Amino acid sequence: MSRSEISPDQLIDREIGPVTILFGHENGKYPDGNAVLVSGAHETIIIDPCLGVVARKDRLPRVDRVFHSHAHEDHLSGSHLFPDVPWYVHGEDLAGLQSLDGMMAMYGVEGPGVGEFKKMVTTQFNYLPREDAHTFVDGDLYDLGGVTIEVLHTPGHTGGHCSFLIDWGATEGRFVFLSDIELTGFGPYYGDACSSLVSFEKSIERLKHIDARWWLTFHHKGLFEPREHFLLKLEQYGGVIKSRERRLLEFLAEPRSMDEIVAHRFVYRPGVVDGNMVDNTERRSMARHLERLLQSGTVIAMDDSRYRIV
Numbered sequence: 001m002s003r004s005e006i007s008p009d010q011l012i013d014r015e016i017g018p019v020t021i022l023f024g025h026e027n028g029k030y031p032d033g034n035a036v037l038v039s040g041a042h043e044t045i046i047i048d049p050c051l052g053v054v055a056r057k058d059r060l061p062r063v064d065r066v067f068h069s070h071a072h073e074d075h076l077s078g079s080h081l082f083p084d085v086p087w088y089v090h091g092e093d094l095a096g097l098q099s100l101d102g103m104m105a106m107y108g109v110e111g112p113g114v115g116e117f118k119k120m121v122t123t124q125f126n127y128l129p130r131e132d133a134h135t136f137v138d139g140d141l142y143d144l145g146g147v148t149i150e151v152l153h154t155p156g157h158t159g160g161h162c163s164f165l166i167d168w169g170a171t172e173g174r175f176v177f178l179s180d181i182e183l184t185g186f187g188p189y190y191g192d193a194c195s196s197l198v199s200f201e202k203s204i205e206r207l208k209h210i211d212a213r214w215w216l217t218f219h220h221k222g223l224f225e226p227r228e229h230f231l232l233k234l235e236q237y238g239g240v241i242k243s244r245e246r247r248l249l250e251f252l253a254e255p256r257s258m259d260e261i262v263a264h265r266f267v268y269r270p271g272v273v274d275g276n277m278v279d280n281t282e283r284r285s286m287a288r289h290l291e292r293l294l295q296s297g298t299v300i301a302m303d304d305s306r307y308r309i310v
């Protein structure tokens with residue numbers, strides 16, 4: 001049975017005020033995810049329609065607009081169900097909604113793997129390009145009637161990654177959809193061509209100052225409440241960045257080349273071998289740490305292209 005054929009009876013819906021969480025298979029484990037429907041008096045918006053939404057296609061309400069937290073394949077695999085309504089994404093991820101080539105460029109995928117990746121995005125994730133997709137920016141506020149959605153630009157995972165603050169006025173009525181700020185033990189992912197470590201740190205810092213009771217990740221972890229519990233998880237999650245950097249500094253007590261850094265594994269566990277994808281993620285992620293350590297003068301580049309602490 002493919003993911004798009006998951007029985008809708010296996011999937012859990014949960015209503016919190018005007019928000020309905022459409023939990024995906026295994027709590028939104030990739031390739032699925034947890035989507036959100038927000039229903040106001042005037043309109044209904046779906047955020048990140050994914051494979052679990054496809055499984056529910058016979059019992060979905062009328063949807064007026066589709067919001068995307070960013071243009072990764074798992075966040076838009078149900079968007080094709082809504083071809084006649086406007087789609088939205090942040091401008092920095094717009095290219096990924098407009099064309100497959102745009103999405104490949106965001107990932108930084110090139111070479112022989114491109115054809116296979118494009119085929120997977122098309123067949124398993126129902127990719128439908130939308131050249132006429134709309135954009136939103138940080139702070140944009142959508143009034144659905146009795147409930148608002150505010151766009152929070154929280155870049156890092158991708159350049160245009162956004163979270164959404166859903167507010168229906170009651171004390172308990174504030175809900176944040178965190179998307180791929182996942183709060184997992186793996187830690188923040190900033191290994192794509194369009195990712196940024198520095199932006200990810202700023203986004204984590206910003207979320208600490210937002211007041212809401214409910215916090216939902218797109219994958220795995222799902223729903224967190226109250227805010228104190230979320231803040232604890234966010235602290236641990238952000239701490240993974242510091243831990244990667246600390247371990248890199250320890251490793252650079254001896255001069256090391258970039259290939260040695262990649263082979264050592266800082267993002268994935270030592271010994272994880274999964275071809276180019278893992279190597280590329282390690283290389284991009286740790287190059288971002290190295291860049292700022294070089295800038296601050298903590299690490300120097302030696303004549304033989306190796307690096308060490310000062």
Ligand SMILES: [Zn+2]
Pocket residue numbers: 070072157180
């Ligand atoms: Zn993503």
